[in-house]
Amino acid sequence: MTEEKAKKCPVELAMGMINKKWVIQLLRDMFFGVSRFNEFKEGKPNLSNKVLSNCLKEMELNGLIERIVDGDDSSNIEYKLTEKGLALNKVIYELAMFSLTTDIDNKYYSEEDKREISQIFEKQLFD
Amino acid sequence: MTEEKAKKCPVELAMGMINKKWVIQLLRDMFFGVSRFNEFKEGKPNLSNKVLSNCLKEMELNGLIERIVDGDDSSNIEYKLTEKGLALNKVIYELAMFSLTTDIDNKYYSEEDKREISQIFEKQLFD
């Protein structure tokens, strides 16, 4: 029974969807309004087409995002968060808060940064 | 500046510490009271000594855990969560809650499972 539980441990189940290299960054981008293939690549110098493509496909398979084709222009494609994907907002928020609150010596962020960044994330993640 | 922020995006910073294959499972184990090298391997058939060893080292470097040697018996070693590691409880909790609440068709868990598992995690993560 312990092994049964371990096998479908909800933490592992969730991590299985987001622990690939670019997934979290793509999700964050989407929460911040990014929706197009080439936009996702901005600021990620070594994210290749193949890797991005595969990544988006897997996220779609996992039900986190959906691929929306404009009926009139089939090369007009947008990626949007599904209900399930949107449900990751708390996870992402806690990840951000972890970094901000454990940086007690202000190694990465000043106190001002922390306040500012917190507000930005709260706004984008919880509308 | 956008790239500055992106480079030290708190979400990526946090993910950088936990997105390796075994890290989350080890953290969860520790929250559940596991603390010894060979105990961590139980239920993980393909976690080798090398991988586990490297993983623990990196977690220690990241300040998530500490390696404690018994003064009298130097082969008596325990791994414990640090304050920083303990601060991941909310992240882990939200990961679990994500799996439980998005499993709306009870594919992985029955409603009874969900209630039970929630309580277990709440207890272990928040004492």
Place this chain on the structure above:
DNA sequence: CGGGATCCGGATGGATACTG
């Protein structure tokens, strides 16, 4: 018991070039 030392194979990431 808590690891270190090797060795190996498959998976994965990334660059580049091309297509509708």
Place this chain on the structure above:
DNA sequence: CAGTATCCATCCGGATCCCG
């Protein structure tokens, strides 16, 4: 713009054996 098709290098996980 939104990918697909190759090719290549690297890394990383895992098995196995060994040691104090």
